[in-house]
Amino acid sequence: MAQTIPLSWYLAISALLFAMGALGVLIRRNPLIIFMSVELMLNSANLAFVAFARSFGVLTGQIFVFFVMTVSAAEVAVGLALIIIIFRNKHSIDVDLMNSLKG
Amino acid sequence: MNLTLILFIVLAVVAVASAAGLLVSRNTVYAALFLVLNFATVAVFYLLLGAPFIALAQVTIYAGAIMVLFLFVIMLLGSEKLPRGQVLPWQRPMAIILVAILLAEAGLLLFQRLKLTATLANPEASLNTTESLRTLGMLLFNQYLLPFEVTSVLLLVAMVGVIVLTKKEKGEPG
Numbered sequence: 001m002a003q004t005i006p007l008s009w010y011l012a013i014s015a016l017l018f019a020m021g022a023l024g025v026l027i028r029r030n031p032l033i034i035f036m037s038v039e040l041m042l043n044s045a046n047l048a049f050v051a052f053a054r055s056f057g058v059l060t061g062q063i064f065v066f067f068v069m070t071v072s073a074a075e076v077a078v079g080l081a082l083i084i085i086i087f088r089n090k091h092s093i094d095v096d097l098m099n100s101l102k103g
Numbered sequence: 104m105n106l107t108l109i110l111f112i113v114l115a116v117v118a119v120a121s122a123a124g125l126l127v128s129r130n131t132v133y134a135a136l137f138l139v140l141n142f143a144t145v146a147v148f149y150l151l152l153g154a155p156f157i158a159l160a161q162v163t164i165y166a167g168a169i170m171v172l173f174l175f176v177i178m179l180l181g182s183e184k185l186p187r188g189q190v191l192p193w194q195r196p197m198a199i200i201l202v203a204i205l206l207a208e209a210g211l212l213l214f215q216r217l218k219l220t221a222t223l224a225n226p227e228a229s230l231n232t233t234e235s236l237r238t239l240g241m242l243l244f245n246q247y248l249l250p251f252e253v254t255s256v257l258l259l260v261a262m263v264g265v266i267v268l269t270k271k272e273k274g275e276p277g
Contacts, residue, residue, distance in 0.1 A: 005111050008213055010148070013115050015209035017141075019202050020122040026198035032131050032177060036138050040122060043145055043165065046157075054152045059239050062157050063247050069164050070254045074261035076169050080176045081265040087180050 010051035017044035029095050031083055035076070042072050111151065118144040131177045135170055142166040156239055 017040060024037030046065045053061025087093050117140065124137035142165045149158035243251060 005107060005151070009111065009115075010152070011213055012210075013118060013148070015206065015213065016119055017122055017145075019206045019209070020119070020126060022205060023198060023202045024126045026201065027195050028126070030131060032173065033125070033134050036125060036134060036173065039138065039165070039169065040125065040141065043142065046161075047145055047148055050149055050152050050154050050157055054154070059235070059242055062154050062239060063243055065154075065157050066160065066243070067250060067254060069160060070258065073164060073169060074258055076172060077261050077265050078268075080172060081268045083176065084180070084269055093180060 007051055007055045011048055014044045014048040014051065017041075017047070031086075031093050031095050031098075034095065035079055035083075039072065039076070042068060107151065110147075114144050114147055114151075118148075132174065135173050135177060138173075139166050139170050142170070153235070156236055 021037045021039075021041035021044065024040065025034050028034055028037065046068055049061040049065045049068070053059060053065075083093055086098060090097055121137045121141040121144065125134045125141065128134045128137060142161060146158045146161040146166070149155075149161060
């Protein structure tokens with residue numbers, strides 16, 4: 001029943017979600033939304049991994065998705081901590097204000 | 104037109120619409136909730152693809168833990184809305200053009216390299232059973248044991264790093 005959906009449809013959805021995530025990173029100025037767009041891009045890559053894993057009939061793709069999830073969890077924790085520190089120093093999180101290395 | 108196809112199309116529409124909602128919403132909380140919806144639909148995609156473990160991990164890790172962290176930080180910072188400031192005038196059109204090029208490239212590769220009608224291989228592999236979970240676990244803890252352990256070290260390092268980063272120094276004001 002599930003075989004009626006071609007692999008390329010899943011890849012198309014994945015590419016579309018990735019492009020929307022990239023668009024979000026490029027046009028938004030709220031670092032939290034930029035971060036969410038990065039998560040969207042990681043998620044679309046995961047979808048492509050699982051689709052390929054199913055297509056080739058191996059489980060390696062799913063293992064890799066598991067690792068991607070773990071790494072993105074670590075990345076979110078560190079990134080949000082950085083945003084909190086920037087907010088403490090500048091009292092705003094607008095990315096346009098993050099233009100100097102000196103705190 | 105069978106049930107799976109209808110389900111796929113509905114899910115695809117919901118996924119793309121929620122991603123668009125994430126892009127356009129002014130309020131960060133709404134954006135986070137749109138992202139939760141998107142993660143949930145992708146989890147159902149995983150179920151359709153016969154990956155129940157990944158689907159549930161998606162719900163618990165992404166839609167659960169990560170988004171709770173996001174909402175927590177949004178409410179902690181009180182940054183639901185940012186004031187509209189001046190933006191670079193060419194930023195938006197430039198971004199849209201670049202993303203259109205990316206999409207066109209992806210579409211071109213997709214249409215050239217893959218036959219559109221190529222169906223997913225061995226649909227009868229019954230990946231949806233507990234047997235697949237057992238296979239996944241055996242693979243993870245035999246062949247991929249070292250990456251698994253490295254991942255745990257990575258999580259530990261991230262945790263220690265976050266605590267060190269956000270801890271206030273002694274005598275530091277506010």
